Every structure is written in C-alpha cells, then in structure tokens.
Amino acid sequence: MHLHELLSERVETWRTGGYPHVDFPAIREILEFQIGDTGSPKFLREPQLRALNTYWYLRLVEGTPQVFDLYRRLYPLKTDLLDALGLATPEVREFVLNHDMDQLWERIREDDGFVRAHRLESVRETLTLDYPSYILALAMGAGKTILVGGIIATEFAMAQEYPEGDFVQNALVFAPGKTIIESLREITEIPYELLLPPRMYTPFAASLTITFTRDGERDIPVIAGSLFNVVVTNTEKIRIQKEAVRKRDLGTLLLEVQEDRAREDVANRRLMALAALPHLGIFSDEAHHTYGQSLLGRWVRDRETGESVFREAGIKKVRKTVDYLAANTNVVCVVNTTGTPYFERQPLRDVVIWYGLSEGIRDGILKPVGDNIHAYSYDADQAEQLAREVVRDFFSDYADVRLPNGAPAKLAVYFPKNEDLLDLRPVIEAELARLGVPATVVLRNTSESTQAEVDAFNRLNDPASPHRVILLVNKGTEGWNCPSLFACALLRKLRTSNNFVLQAATRCLRQVPGNRTAARIYLSRENQGVLDKQLQETYGETLRSIGQAVRASGTETLTLRKFSMPPVVVTRLVRTVVPWKDEARAPIVLTRPEARGASGLRRTSLEIHESRATSGVLRQVGDEVIVELDDATLDLHSAAVELASVYRIEIWSLFDQLSALYPDGEVPIIDLTALGTQIEAQGRAYDVLEERVETALALVKLDAQTGEPSGHGWRRHTGPEGEVLYSTDITYFRDREKLLIPVEKVPEHGGFGFHYTPYNFDSVPEASFFERLLAHVQTVPRGCRGPLFHGSAHRSESHGVLR
Amino acid sequence: MEIKRERERDHPVDGQEGRKARAARQLTALDPGRIRYEILFTDEELLPMDELRRALEFVSLEEQEVRS
Numbered sequence: 001m002h003l004h005e006l007l008s009e010r011v012e013t014w015r016t017g018g019y020p021h022v023d024f025p026a027i028r029e030i031l032e033f034q035i036g037d038t039g040s041p042k043f044l045r046e047p048q049l050r051a052l053n054t055y056w057y058l059r060l061v062e063g064t065p066q067v068f069d070l071y072r073r074l075y076p077l078k079t080d081l082l083d084a085l086g087l088a089t090p091e092v093r094e095f096v097l098n099h100d101m102d103q104l105w106e107r108i109r110e111d112d113g114f115v116r117a118h119r120l121e122s123v124r125e126t127l128t129l130d131y132p133s134y135i136l137a138l139a140m141g142a143g144k145t146i147l148v149g150g151i152i153a154t155e156f157a158m159a160q161e162y163p164e165g166d167f168v169q170n171a172l173v174f175a176p177g178k179t180i181i182e183s184l185r186e187i188t189e190i191p192y193e194l195l196l197p198p199r200m201y202t203p204f205a206a207s208l209t210i211t212f213t214r215d216g217e218r219d220i221p222v223i224a225g226s227l228f229n230v231v232v233t234n235t236e237k238i239r240i241q242k243e244a245v246r247k248r249d250l251g252t253l254l255l256e257v258q259e260d261r262a263r264e265d266v267a268n269r270r271l272m273a274l275a276a277l278p279h280l281g282i283f284s285d286e287a288h289h290t291y292g293q294s295l296l297g298r299w300v301r302d303r304e305t306g307e308s309v310f311r312e313a314g315i316k317k318v319r320k321t322v323d324y325l326a327a328n329t330n331v332v333c334v335v336n337t338t339g340t341p342y343f344e345r346q347p348l349r350d351v352v353i354w355y356g357l358s359e360g361i362r363d364g365i366l367k368p369v370g371d372n373i374h375a376y377s378y379d380a381d382q383a384e385q386l387a388r389e390v391v392r393d394f395f396s397d398y399a400d401v402r403l404p405n406g407a408p409a410k411l412a413v414y415f416p417k418n419e420d421l422l423d424l425r426p427v428i429e430a431e432l433a434r435l436g437v438p439a440t441v442v443l444r445n446t447s448e449s450t451q452a453e454v455d456a457f458n459r460l461n462d463p464a465s466p467h468r469v470i471l472l473v474n475k476g477t478e479g480w481n482c483p484s485l486f487a488c489a490l491l492r493k494l495r496t497s498n499n500f501v502l503q504a505a506t507r508c509l510r511q512v513p514g515n516r517t518a519a520r521i522y523l524s525r526e527n528q529g530v531l532d533k534q535l536q537e538t539y540g541e542t543l544r545s546i547g548q549a550v551r552a553s554g555t556e557t558l559t560l561r562k563f564s565m566p567p568v569v570v571t572r573l574v575r576t577v578v579p580w581k582d583e584a585r586a587p588i589v590l591t592r593p594e595a596r597g598a599s600g601l602r603r604t605s606l607e608i609h610e611s612r613a614t615s616g617v618l619r620q621v622g623d624e625v626i627v628e629l630d631d632a633t634l635d636l637h638s639a640a641v642e643l644a645s646v647y648r649i650e651i652w653s654l655f656d657q658l659s660a661l662y663p664d665g666e667v668p669i670i671d672l673t674a675l676g677t678q679i680e681a682q683g684r685a686y687d688v689l690e691e692r693v694e695t696a697l698a699l700v701k702l703d704a705q706t707g708e709p710s711g712h713g714w715r716r717h718t719g720p721e722g723e724v725l726y727s728t729d730i731t732y733f734r735d736r737e738k739l740l741i742p743v744e745k746v747p748e749h750g751g752f753g754f755h756y757t758p759y760n761f762d763s764v765p766e767a768s769f770f771e772r773l774l775a776h777v778q779t780v781p782r783g784c785r786g787p788l789f790h791g792s793a794h795r796s797e798s799h800g801v802l803r
Numbered sequence: 804m805e806i807k808r809e810r811e812r813d814h815p816v817d818g819q820e821g822r823k824a825r826a827a828r829q830l831t832a833l834d835p836g837r838i839r840y841e842i843l844f845t846d847e848e849l850l851p852m853d854e855l856r857r858a859l860e861f862v863s864l865e866e867q868e869v870r871s
Binding site for chain 2: 377525526568569570571572573692763764765766768769772773776
C-alpha cells in the first residue's frame with residue numbers, strides 16, 4: 001500500500017473521530033467549519049478538503065515528521081517498507097538479507113551506480129531531505145492555489161490561537177515562470193472568511209500582508225522578523241546564486257570565515273530577506289520542477305573503467321534555495337503541489353495525497369471530454385487544410401457556447417515554433433473571415449509577444465475579452481487558468497519533455513460551476529501517441545502500477561550454435577545518376593493535373609478509457625471519418641511566383657502556361673505539387689539508371705580474416721563434445737524471463753532453428769508462433785533449414801524460414 | 804514474419820505501412836520467389852488461426868517449390 005493510501009485511511013479515522021487533539025483543540029473548530037449544513041464542504045472542493053485534512057493530520061497527529069521517518073513509522077515491517085518505497089527488486093532484497101536496513105539507506109545515499117541501476121533517484125531524494133516536505137498531488141483544475149491559501153490561512157489562525165505553538169507565521173509561495181505567478185494572484189482573491197470561523201477570521205484579516213515580488217526590485221519589501229507575511233514570487237527571482245561564484249574568484253588569501261561570509265553576501269538578497277522571516281512555511285507550486293535527482297548531474301562513461309558514473313552538476317537551484325532557507329531559518333514545513341508527481345516514470349515518494357485526472361473528470365471538477373478527442377491523419381502538404389478544418393469545426397460547435405458568466409468559448413492552438421505560427425496564422429485568419437468572424441478574435445502569446453498581447457492574454461478570463469482563438473508557442477500550459485477555454489489544438493509535433501503535450505491538451509478541461517458543455521481536443525497523429533503515453537503516466541496507470549514498474553534485469557549467456565550458415569542472396573536495386581550531355585533542353589510544357597477526388601483529412605474520434613488488456617489510454621470511438629475540404633486556391637500570379645521561386649525558372653512563361661491551363665484564374669493549391677513534379681521531370685538534366693545487383697547477406701557475420709563471428713564481444717570456447725562455440729552476454733528484464741527460451745527447453749526442435757540459444761522473444765505470441773512453425777517445418781523438412789529468429793530485447797523480432 | 808502489437812499498426816516506422824515494412828516489401832518485389840515478407844498484428848497471446856495458416860502455407864509453398 002502506498003503512503004498516500006495508508007495516510008488516507010488514518011486521516012479518515014481522525015476525521016470521523018472529530019479531529020481530536022489534546023494540545024491544539026482549535027483545529028477541530030477550523031476543520032469542522034469547512035463543512036456546511038448539508039454535510040458537504042462549504043467552500044473547498046472535496047479533494048482540497050481531503051488535502052487540508054491530510055496536511056493537518058501530518059502536522060499535529062504525526063508531529064510534522066520528515067517523510068522518510070514517516071515511512072519507517074507507518075511501515076514497521078521491512079517487506080512493507082521496501083514495497084512502499086519501490087524497493088521490491090530481488091537485488092535489493094538480497095542486499096537487505098545480507099546487510100541491515102541502515103546499510104541499505106546508506107548505500108542509496110552514497111552509491112550512484114546502485115541508485116541508477118535500480119532507478120532509485122526519487123527514493124534517494126526522499127532520504128536526503130532533512131526537513132519535512134510533503135507533496136500534495138492534485139490534478140490540474142482541482143484548485144491547488146486555493147488549497148495553498150487555505151493551508152496558509154489555517155496555519156496563521158492556529159499561530160494566532162497558540163502563539164507559543166510551532167505554527168507557520170510567514171509563508172513563501174513560489175512557482176516557476178511568469179504564467180504561473182499570474183495564476184497565484186488568485187491567493188489575494190480567496191474569500192478567507194469562508195475558510196476561517198468568524199472569531200479567527202477577523203484577527204487573521206487584520207494582520208495578513210501579501211507581497212508579490214516585482215521585476216527590477218533587488219529586495220523583498222518585508223520587515224525582518226515580522227509576522228503573517230505571504231510572499232508570492234516566481235522561482236527565478238529567489239534562486240540561490242552563490243554557486244555561480246567560484247572559490248578561486250573569492251581570492252586565495254581570504255580566511256575561511258571571510259570566505260563563508262563572501263559566499264553569503266553573494267547569495268540572493270531577496271533570499272536573505274526571506275530567511276529573516278521566522279516560522280516560515282514554504283509552498284512550492286508545480287513541484288515536479290523542484291524534484292528530480294538525475295537532473296542534478298548526468299551519467300557519463302568513465303574513460304578508464306568504461307563504467308557509467310554519476311557526475312554531479314550541483315543540485316537544482318530551486319532545491320538548493322529550499323535547503324538554504326531550511327538551514328537558515330526555522331522552516332516549519334515545505335508543501336509541494338503538482339499534478340504530475342513523477343520523475344522519469346518514478347513516482348515521487350513524498351506524495352501524501354493523490355487526486356488524479358480520472359477522479360477530477362468523474363467528480364465533475366474537470367470538463368467532460370467524452371469522445372471529443374479528434375485525431376487527424378494528414379499528409380505533409382495538408383497542414384493548412386487541417387488548421388482550417390479545426391477552426392471551422394470549433395466555430396460550428398462552439399460559436400455560441402458561453403460560460404455562465406458570459407465568457408465566450410475559446411480555442412487554443414499550440415505550435416512548436418514561431419515559424420509554424422507565422423505559417424498558419426494567415427490560414428486561420430482567412431478561415432475566420434470565411435466564417436464571418438473578425439480576425440481581431442485572434443491573440444498571439446509567444447516569447448516575442450508585445451506587452452499589449454501579454455496583458456490581453458492575462459485578461460482572457462474577463463467575460464468582455466474579445467479574443468477567442470489563442471495562438472501559443474511555449475506558453476499556455478501549467479498554471480494557465482482559463483475556464484472559458486473549450487478546445488485545444490496540437491497540430492504539429494510538440495516537444496515531449498515535462499509532460500508538455502499533456503499539459504497543453506488538457507488545458508481546456510478546467511471546469512466552472514454551471515457549465516455543461518464538453519471540451520474538445522484536436523490532435524495530429526504524431527501528438528496522439530505522445531499524449532497517450534503521457535496520459536498513461538499520469539492517468540491510466542496509478543501510482544501503484546508505476547511504483548511496481550521498477551524492472552529488475554538479469555544477464556544470460558547467449559551461445560552461437562550455428563555460425564557457418566549459408567548467406568541469403570537478395571537482389572538490390574542500385575541507382576546511378578548520370579548527367580546529360582550538353583544537349584539543348586526542351587522548354588517546359590505543363591499539363592493540368594487530373595482532378596483528384598475531394599481532398600480530405602482522416603479524423604478519428606477518441607475517448608479516454610482505462611483498459612486492462614492494453615496500455616493505451618486513448619480508445620477509438622466509431623469509424624474513421626474522411627473530412628472533405630473545399631480545396632483552397634491561389635491566384636495565377638501567386639501560383640506562378642510560388643513555382644518560379646521554388647524551381648528557379650522564368651516566371652512569365654510559367655504564368656502564361658498557368659493562364660492557359662486555369663482560365664478561371666484560380667489554381668488549386670493541391671495542384672501545385674503535381675505541377676512541381678512535372679517541372680522537376682522536365683527540368684532535370686540527368687537520368688537515373690537502375691541496375692539489379694545480387695548481394696549475399698550473412699545471417700551470422702564472420703570476420704573475413706579469422707573466420708570467426710565478428711562484433712558483439714563473442715568469446716570462443718569448446719563445447720562438451722569438442723565443438724567450437726561462441727558466446728556473449730545479454731541482459732533481459734526478469735519479468736520477461738519466461739520469454740527467454742533455450743534450445744534445451746524445446747527438445748522437439750529436431751535440429752531446426754536455434755542458431756543461437758536462448759532465443760529472447762519479445763512477446764508470448766511470438767514465442768508461440770515460433771513453436772508452431774518449428775513443429776510445422778518438421779512435416780515438410782526437405783530442403784528446409786527451419787525457422788530462425790533474430791532480434792534483441794528492445795527491438796521488434798523477426799522470424800525467417802531459411803531454405 | 805514480423806509479429807507486432809496491434810497498437811503498432813499505424814506506427815510510422817514499425818507499422819503496417821511503416822518505413823521498415825515498405826523497405827522489406829521493396830526487397831521482396833525485387834526477389835519474387837526468393838524472399839517473402841509478412842507482418843502480423845495481434846493483441847492476443849496466440850495468433851489468430853487465419854494469420855497462422857498464412858504463415859504455415861508460406862513454409863509449405865517453399866517446400867513445393869523446392870520439389871518442383
């Protein structure tokens with residue numbers, strides 16, 4: 001059972017018991033205030049209240065433990081503890097059998113190779129934090145900002161109720177990037193009177209100071225030692241900088257004390273202002289940016305030993321900042337919020353509550369998406385048609401859709417680069433014009449945006465905002481809170497790091513009370529695969545299944561049994577390009593391409609569906625649909641310019657020919673490719689000659705000089721009957737051990753197949769197919785050398801029958 | 804014979820019309836009667852019987868050609 005699951009049970013027991021606490025009974029008053037007369041939460045949503053209860057359970061009942069201590073306390077049995085920390089591999093268990101647990105923890109802290117081999121980076125991070133740090137994993141849209149505000153309000157109220165108690169009296173809230181800091185402004189708008197009983201709210205409201213850091217300010221305007229400050233900033237403004245100062249830059253004559261002082265002076269002044277605030281609570285939004293051990297350095301191959309070693313690059317600056325504050329002031333607790341508590345598919349071990357996307361959709365906190373995920377297959381030259389189709393489809397279904405506050409539905413289109421945006425913006429605007437929608441509904445937000453565009457982007461939640469089509473490059477993902485966004489379009493392949501595709505595609509799922517309209521996601525096929533993978537990580541697979549995904553590997557000796565195999569002779573086509581001799585070229589003569597059928601995009605509708613049989617999360621609904629499009633056209637001049645510039649040919653003769661071919665003056669864009677092909681065929685000054693050549697492909701490559709197998713580190717040795725054998729080592733995943741089939745396990749092989757042993761199949765159908773084939777060839781053996789299998793653990797396998 | 808997961812059917816490299824299959828088919832087109840190539844997709848533990856039959860007939864056909 002995972003930590004958050006175990007905690008959930010204990011918190012529930014504490015809640016049903018009336019939140020008892022001997023020393024701080026006011027917590028009961030605060031937490032019971034959250035429930036209305038109907039028994040439902042009054043202001044907070046269910047997941048927010050669960051998180052708040054869990055937080056206070058950890059703070060008061062468990063005594064604000066460090067997470068690793070909490071694990072050891074809640075999992076007294078070694079096996080349970082190892083399971084909970086994802087340390088259930090045979091190697092780790094064997095280590096524990098031969099040593100004690102403390103030695104295991106020491107090894108995880110110190111042994112980089114061990115950590116890497118068993119993918120224990122996240123466990124190491126949990127082990128090495130020497131302050132209480134909890135991750136509240138809530139899906140996008142669950143209301144993490146309000147939760148943070150709620151924790152701060154209740155902490156401040158408890159601090160005022162019990163001035164001698166160890167409660168948070170100052171709060172630092174930070175998040176990466178400027179987009180997210182904008183969403184944190186919601187902290188100032190929280191109706192705190194709905195979170196605190198009236199007798200507590202009044203002193204809280206009277207003493208609260210909320211400060212947002214601003215660009216250009218070197219300091220933070222807070223008074224050292226003062227209380228009840230909430231400082232909201234983006235990570236970049238408070239990152240510790242002192243590591244940037246190299247020791248030698250400080251001078252060799254400095255005494256050690258002076259050196260330390262010099263380093264301190266270099267540390268960010270803002271950070272020092274924060275360190276002067278007592279009883280600090282630190283709240284890190286989008287905390288997956290803070291966590292992640294292997295980003296703290298990289299694995300490199302040691303030149304001498306050839307082994308991989310971990311070369312530290314210094315820990316993340318954000319983590320270092322938190323470490324600095326923890327070391328320099330009395331940090332009460334660190335609270336991290338994120339919707340994606342993973343690092344390279346490893347669950348972060350500090351998760352104390354988990355509320356996923358699936359629960360969010362089920363509970364109505366997110367907009368339903370149903371079968372509204374539309375994936376498009378299209379040819380490279382159809383990107384413009386796809387953009388037009390998306391705009392047309394969105395306005396046909398969402399033109400009149402509004403939120404209860406009157407805000408019209410919006411579409412966000414994500415592009416990988418500015419060039420893509422520049423390419424497709426005119427197409428989008430032209431389609432809008434065709435639909436009778438003014439181009440002023442389009443808003444761009446990229447790193448090149450003007451301040452006016454950024455301001456307009458930040459005002460999108462205003463019902464009077466005129467913008468409905470938002471074009472984005474590297475913007476509009478985590479932290480962008482825009483409930484009137486009903487559709488997202490990912491038309492060109494986006495970068496796949498940091499869950500970008502998932503973050504972008506699900507931006508339109510934020511829900512508001514009273515809305516009943518489903519959201520829609522438009523995807524190109526290439527983004528569909530990425531989204532499916534990222535959904536599996538955060539949605540289809542639970543923390544439990546990912547936790548168990550720490551895969552043990554083993555090694556096996558692979559022996560080559562038949563290495564003098566006859567080669568397979570195949571015919572290859574060898575093409576030679578031969579330039580023409582100096583002959584005069586005939587003028588290019590174009591013919592009008594035959595009318596193609598209506599060009600179309602192929603659209604597949606998908607829904608999110610958890611399946612036990614497959615790992616995919618996106619399931620097709622209904623048949624593929626061909627979306628017929630009106631072919632776009634270019635006028636004759638534009639078409640002539642386009643072709644002339646691409647093929648470097650004289651423009652006016654081209655224009656004359658196009659005029660003759662297209663008397664209506666409009667050239668379908670779809671014809672340009674065919675016209676270009678004609679120009680290429682007539683304009684080239686070379687011939688392509690083809691020759692068929694027979695080539696022998698060796699199934700086992702032998703060294704020409706020694707006659708021995710080459711590559712793969714083959715070792716020569718003698719078999720039990722004096723025969724020469726060659727062997728090498730391979731690695732495999734232990735959960736695939738049953739797919740590793742040595743020749744001895746198939747006594748009925750009859751001498752066929754198994755040119756090496758064991759065969760390392762990739763799947764059960766592969767292995768069963770091979771067995772069937774092996775049995776079959778023995779019924780028709782003449783001239784048949786039998787089935788062969790080749791491949792590796794990570795590549796698809798192939799079977800061949802050699803005659 | 805290649806055996807793939809059903810989800811790879813549309814894969815740009817390993818799918819039914821992926822680059823690898825297209826290259827293999829070009830090779831077989833150059834060597835009719837010498838090389839054949841089949842790619843099967845399944846999510847089942849055992850191959851469907853009609854798919855399996857194709858593969859077994861392929862082997863038998865080779866044998867008949869040798870005899871003739």
